[in-house]
Amino acid sequence: MPTSPTSAQQPTGPQRRPAPDADDVRPPAASDPPGRTAAGGRSAAEHRRPAPDRGRSLLGPALELVHTGRAPTRSALTSALDVTRATAGAVTGELESLGLITVDSRPAGGGRGRPSHRLAVNPAGPVVVAAQIHADSLSVALAGLGGRLEEVRYLPLPDATDPARMLRAVAEAGAELARSATRRCLGVGLALPNPVTEPDGTALAALHFAWPSGTPVADLFAEEVQRADFGRRARSPLPSAVANDANLAALAEHRHGAGRDARHLLLVTSGHRGVGGALVIDGRLHTGSAGLALEVGHLTVDPQGRRCVCGNRGCLNAETDPEALFVAAGRTPDPGGPILDQARRLARSAADDAGAADAVAHVVDRLGLGLAGLVNILNPDRIVLSGLHLDLLAAAPERLAAVVADRCLWGRSGRVPIVPAQVDHAGLAGAAELAWQPYLHDPQAVYAGRG
Numbered sequence: 465m466p467t468s469p470t471s472a473q474q475p476t477g478p479q480r481r482p483a484p485d486a487d488d489v490r491p492p493a494a495s496d497p498p499g500r501t502a503a504g505g506r507s508a509a510e511h512r513r514p515a516p517d518r519g520r521s522l523l524g525p526a527l528e529l530v531h532t533g534r535a536p537t538r539s540a541l542t543s544a545l546d547v548t549r550a551t552a553g554a555v556t557g558e559l560e561s562l563g564l565i566t567v568d569s570r571p572a573g574g575g576r577g578r579p580s581h582r583l584a585v586n587p588a589g590p591v592v593v594a595a596q597i598h599a600d601s602l603s604v605a606l607a608g609l610g611g612r613l614e615e616v617r618y619l620p621l622p623d624a625t626d627p628a629r630m631l632r633a634v635a636e637a638g639a640e641l642a643r644s645a646t647r648r649c650l651g652v653g654l655a656l657p658n659p660v661t662e663p664d665g666t667a668l669a670a671l672h673f674a675w676p677s678g679t680p681v682a683d684l685f686a687e688e689v690q691r692a693d694f695g696r697r698a699r700s701p702l703p704s705a706v707a708n709d710a711n712l713a714a715l716a717e718h719r720h721g722a723g724r725d726a727r728h729l730l731l732v733t734s735g736h737r738g739v740g741g742a743l744v745i746d747g748r749l750h751t752g753s754a755g756l757a758l759e760v761g762h763l764t765v766d767p768q769g770r771r772c773v774c775g776n777r778g779c780l781n782a783e784t785d786p787e788a789l790f791v792a793a794g795r796t797p798d799p800g801g802p803i804l805d806q807a808r809r810l811a812r813s814a815a816d817d818a819g820a821a822d823a824v825a826h827v828v829d830r831l832g833l834g835l836a837g838l839v840n841i842l843n844p845d846r847i848v849l850s851g852l853h854l855d856l857l858a859a860a861p862e863r864l865a866a867v868v869a870d871r872c873l874w875g876r877s878g879r880v881p882i883v884p885a886q887v888d889h890a891g892l893a894g895a896a897e898l899a900w901q902p903y904l905h906d907p908q909a910v911y912a913g914r915g
């Protein structure tokens with residue numbers, strides 16, 4: 465179930481701008497980044513604000529190029545930004561002085577000609593806390609720039625009917641990680657398995673948890689983050705943001721995984737329960753007028769199908785999630801273990817297990833119907849499947865492609881590539897992107913809130 469963010473609204477690709485003077489890259493700002501309240505929770509939407517930063521700087525685009533691995537050298541950066549070498553040198557010098565990247569000018573060995581400086585995210589630079597609430601657990605991790613998560617910790621889910629209690633558990637788990645870190649913590653991002661409205665950051669249809677519809681999750685989470693002790697190295701007050709997990713996963717895949725360079729990226733995913741989707745257009749998440757676009761889980765793919773949590777029958781949500789695969793196989797998952805892991809194993813066993821193969825075929829046909837409908841409406845240039853859908857794709861790639869092509873207006877003339885997701889813990893990785901977004905927008909925001 466999709467929702468939210470943000471950031472996403474920031475252009476991620478290099479934008480061609482008039483080459484500024486080197487001076488444009490300076491003025492250290494001691495203020496908060498634009499678009500955020502000091503301690504307030506943001507729903508993703510708030511920092512999407514298009515920068516009134518013409519000429520303000522190339523720092524943000526440059527940092528994003530290094531962060532996403534698109535500018536491993538200064539010459540690559542120079543060309544991606546379409547600026548002079550002197551300007552690129554000023555930009556990288558500033559990002560290095562902010563502690564965000566490293567610039568290595570030593571010869572790479574053996575090569576001829578003038579070596580270009582190598583750029584990388586600073587391994588000792590600041591971190592953010594990424595967090596995710598799953599249907600049956602919590603996860604937290606620290607993340608530096610570069611799209612890599614440190615060790616992921618899973619915790620049990622507290623009393624699900626009280627949002628404040630659950631959000632407190634997330635904030636405290638994140639705070640413990642931040643206190644144990646030797647690097648400065650700059651923010652917290654949280655992925656939720658329900659839609660989150662923009663710009664006010666309320667949770668709608670939090671069906672897994674029976675939270676009241678309209679629960680102000682962004683504000684509640686911000687309060688819990690301020691209350692928790694993130695340690696003396698953390699920015700204070702510490703910014704936080706929340707968004708839907710499928711949207712965040714799509715953002716992570718677009719920046720660091722199977723969606724790189726796609727212009728109209730559709731992501732469809734099945735986690736522990738239900739199905740989510742998201743669309744990234746030219747580097748920006750398409751979230752609709754209120755953050756609620758791409759609710760793909762409730763597309764009907766079998767009018768006589770299983771009952772969905774929304775009250776209808778035969779939604780993609782109910783027909784292609786882990787439980788649906790077990791029902792199709794006539795088997796029962798072990799209640800002691802995560803159903804997603806068990807369903808993924810069941811799908812992978814299709815090569816040697818006729819019952820599993822039949823169940824995979826049944827679920828793949830319904831997934832194909834849903835994808836075909838989405839392709840007809842959205843005309844994506846790439847579809848990334850994750851969670852259980854990744855294993856269904858691996859088990860029956862030709863069958864899935866054929867169902868989509870048969871039902872899709874454009875199917876026979878040009879098939880849409882359907883590829884497996886590449887980012888591990890993509891919702892969590894996307895939560896890290898959400899927390900980093902203000903700094904990708906304005907790297908000088910790292911000056912704010914120094915203790």
Ligand SMILES: [Zn+2]
Pocket residue numbers: 761762772773774775776779781
């Ligand atoms: Zn439904």
